[in-house]
Amino acid sequence: MQRAALELIADRGYDQTTVAEIAVAAGLTERTFFRYFADKREVLFASQDRFIALVVDALIAAPPDLAPLEAVVTAFGASTTWFDERRALAQARQGVIDAHPDLQERELAKIAKLSTAMTQALSDRGVSEPQAALAAAAGVAAFRFGFAQWLADADGHDLESHVLSGVDELRKVIAI
Amino acid sequence: MQRAALELIADRGYDQTTVAEIAVAAGLTERTFFRYFADKREVLFASQDRFIALVVDALIAAPPDLAPLEAVVTAFGASTTWFDERRALAQARQGVIDAHPDLQERELAKIAKLSTAMTQALSDRGVSEPQAALAAAAGVAAFRFGFAQWLADADGHDLESHVLSGVDELRKVIAI
DNA sequence: CGCTTCATGTCAGCGACTGTCATCACTAGA
């Protein structure tokens, strides 16, 4: 169903694609669609949930002596090869999302979910509440920055180096 | 209409309040509601748009020799007295928003809108693209942090001091 | 063979949202 949805929406646009059409294209009915996905947008974000789980697990498993922001960056590192192997798909998906405000909203919500999950994981590592929240926010900002650069980057540096340069930029901005 | 909406939703919940009810409570019809607000959520966020305009204008007007992050913080300072005078209303509104995921999504979207507007304004001040994006992201993160503290703060420090302590915390996290 | 369970289909219905046309007040200008 996710594949069918991405193809249909990429083809004719989000508004012009009904849930019924997606379901039929996958050989099912509209009602069944809503048994798998909470709403229409969600069909494009199921993979995002897996990504979040992956990164949070990596954060929990990170060496306990790392500073908060370093632990966050390390955790993101665990996901970068997964992306590096699927750059074309990620670009297609991002194109669809960037084309519709409703989808951008959902993406922001997923990012926020990631951020709060990382905050929680940092708390569990013994980081204080404010430090955890801001380290997660900063790390996520750097990742988003690096991710955008990576998607746009024609000469194919890998995602991780883009994320690291995002952290560097962040340090420069803050250090003033 | 905004007042009617906030009261009704605070009273019986977002899902249990229909657009038609809000419109009638304001002496209008559902169709007219949708001429003023793009969708049901938006009625709770019109004020947010004014806030964004205010802060962005302040950023444009900030002394040109300020560092990016300092300019952002200064711009937020222009809005804090507005909030300090309306703390009770802000709390009511935040309570409603926190009670429904759809509204949280919209709030994130508004925050993102603010962030990109500030990025643009920083660019216009001559700040480089990456620095602008990250300074805006960092500033917004600090503001959100300070805002949450301020809403929860019983002994009434003003918003600005909470935001400044957010920036301090951010510096500590990053500096490692 | 009967029982349960799980995935799916069917159907009816609500509410968000839109396009279209009608109505009515208000204004500008002859």
Add this chain to the structure above:
DNA sequence: TCTAGTGATGACAGTCGCTGACATGAAGCG
């Protein structure tokens, strides 16, 4: 003062996202 135009609103019908309730059929298990 009449008239034409403009802008805000209402009325109505229709689409689509989404949900609850019940039916069906296949798979597994005693």
